[in-house]
Amino acid sequence: MTSNYPKASKLELLNFKSISTRTFWITSVAFFLCFFAWFGIVPFMPDVVKDLGLSPEQKWNSIILAVTGTVFARLVIGKLCDKYGPRLCYTWLLMLGAIPVILIGFVQTPLQFLICRLFIGFIGASFVITQVHTSIMFASNIVGTANATSAGWGNLGGGANRLGMPIIAAAVISFGLADEANAWRYSMVIAGVVCFLMGIVYFFFTKDTPAGNFKELKAKGEFVATKKDQVGFKEVLSDYRVWILFFVYAACFGIELTVYGTMDDYLQNTFGLTRSMAGNIVLSFALMNIFARTLGGFFGDMFGKSRGLRGRVLFLSFILALEGVMLSIFSTITYLPLGILFLIAFSLTVQMAEGATFSVVPFINKKAIGSISGIVGAGGNVGAFLAAMLLKSKSAVAEQTAIASNQGMAAEIIEIAQGQASSLAVSSGYFIISMLILLAAVSSLAIKFATEESTDEVEPIRVALADK
Template sequence: MKNSKSAKATKLELFNFKSIPTQTFWITSISFFMCFFAWFGIVPFMPDVVKDLGLTPDQKWNSVIFGVAGTVFARLLVGKLCDKYGPRLCYTWLLVLGAIPVVLCGLSQTPFQFLVCRLFIGFIGASFVITQVHTSLMFAPNIVGTANATSAGWGNLGGGANRLGMPLIAAMVIGFGVAEAEAWRYSMIIAGLICFLMGIVYFFFTQDTPEGNFKELRASGTMITTKKDQIRFMKVIKDYRIWILFLVYAACFGIELTVYGTMDDYLQNTFQLERITAGNIVLSFALMNIFARTLGGHFGDKFGKLKGLRGRVLFLSCILAVQGIMLITFSGITSMVLGILFLILFSLSVQMAEGATFSVVPFINKKAVGSVSGIVGAGGNVGAFLAALLLKYKSAIAEKEAIASSEGLAADAVSAAQASASSAAVSSGYFLIGCLVVITAILALAIRFSMKEEEVSAESADISLEKLIPIKIENES
């Protein structure tokens, strides 16, 4: 693919609304926020859903797993579609079609219908991939890591903001005379309609690149696609670096999703906190996305200026190792004060690792950014899926043994034994996951770039090639 001189932004000017990259940044970030808001919008209402639809404990767990599993396939597919049709059309259709299962979730009448909706709602989690592709097309190499991390972090806020937002929507509809037991349904319908409207906004107010849309650029000859430039998907997946980043994103974003989903109960069982207090702590954990991801992308860019593409990888490996160590340490703490301290440090490092990951992704294969982003993004959901299965398996066994050993005791004693067993099981699970994260951090060091890739990146970012001499020597040794 050959383009005319690029008009990509070299600065992230948040209030320069005349700039096409800035306009795109805001619209894609808000769209991503709404997708995450709707994706996890049912979480605050799960007690109501369980009561209304009569979900069994297994069905409740399965709804969580289905919501994550559906995203894996969607992310793999949408990345490839972005390379072919451009992020503008892909995001438009994702928002419009993704709104359907969100609305239908509010209309579901049986557990089966609810689970099917949860599976398809997970597809809007692919919005992350399109967000990263679109910002990669809009921003120059010297700032792309920061732009990607900021848009992703602010979008991820939707997964935490729904803990406040969805109950507020429910309160609003109750104020209009809707029965409290039905409020969760109307809240999901409203969230779906907002996603649909964002799809309309995306179509009319964004474009694929600073120079224009893919279709118009190809028609005018500005963007020329030759057979040589058509990167086949099979060729893309043969690049070992993509699969290392797949594992890296599984070890950061995947673990963030899992910890976020299990931390409420863990804090209550381990530190005897009230549910509201535990929920507020977890909400604070999610709200750190306001700045933590941006820090990861920012330092990725900084290390890129100092040490080239290899510098980005070195920072990614270091911050991922810190994340693993923080989780390992947290897993063994029984003091509430220390526990919250290390939970904050874990939250900071895991979100920085996510930002650092996508400061590397745009440089793996510039002709197939969408496909690469899709594969790496899918890794996050695979990690969440496997980690959730691990914790569910360990916790279920421990709780069953605790119940069996407490047979004949008072209900409070059985409940206490079950909570203690669950806490110990999840703690050992966190420890194991933390160790795997550290191993993945070491594996990340295997990501290498050719001297040609380093030179192209340095030229695009206006970095002196003299800084790459040590990298050349290292690669040749």
């Protein structure tokens, strides 16, 4: 599509007169709420298991379904953004996605719960729209920083629910709206209603581009689709760079999700921490997204300014390799202070790698940012699914062996043996994953750009300098 709309060459966070800044904040808050609602049920799972009588298998299936729904939604939503614009796509995603979030508060059977978890997963596609919208609003000299910062808000929402949801539940109980057993239901309903209202805000207070909405620009003849400009989905799928970034994002965001989901038990089994202390450490790990992902985008932009698009790729490869090294070392540590040090280092590098990935994505094909963002974003969830299955299979076999070996012993001894077996299995799983991350780092070096694509990095810098 052809359009001469001006993109913001600076990220002025307090300049609310700028449509780019307003959109940045609204899409960031919307993304935060989507992830908050997506993972909102996690703090209440013990209550849900007790209330609905979920079996361990059903509990695990609910996690798989939530991730599966997101994969398909991300693949579809990217193409829809290219066609209809991010404003309408986000509006409908927020309003329709709120429905299963609300309905999960009314479920009465395990099957109903599983169905709601599947459809709630669709709201995870908000990541793709967020990246598309910020890519449209900001010029290439700052797009990596803008993308990474807005995305960090979403990941922050996925961790903040550990604090936020229990607070909402406590408020519900204190106002006498529900007892402790049913507070989780009201909390999910409230989260869904807030998402629905955010959809209305998104419709009225954002624009597709700095110059206006897709529909308005097309009506004025300023945003015209030509055969030359159109990029088919098959063309996107045939671009090897898209699939390298799919693998790369699986190796950073996918691994962050998996480590985040398994770290509580690992810290308890390996270092003998209480559940409360382990949970607080993992929460801190998630909250680092507020700045760590932004750093990845910032350094991606910085290397882009100095060394062009190749510089962005080199930084991405470097930070991925560092992520793999940090995880491999962490997997071998049994001394708590040293373990926390390397866990922080891993947290910093994995989130920076996510930001660096989406400092490269907007340059692969600017005529299909939505489709490419959708495929790469889906890679994160595929990575999370495969890594989780690896850890689950290794841990399950080890635990079963430990139980069989200690059959007839006291329950406490069996529990300790089971925990130790799980710790060793997950540790070896983390090491295997770290090797795959290093493979992704090497693979990313294969990303190349044509000469005309590389020149796109230069012009926005000239514009930015002219503004000073």
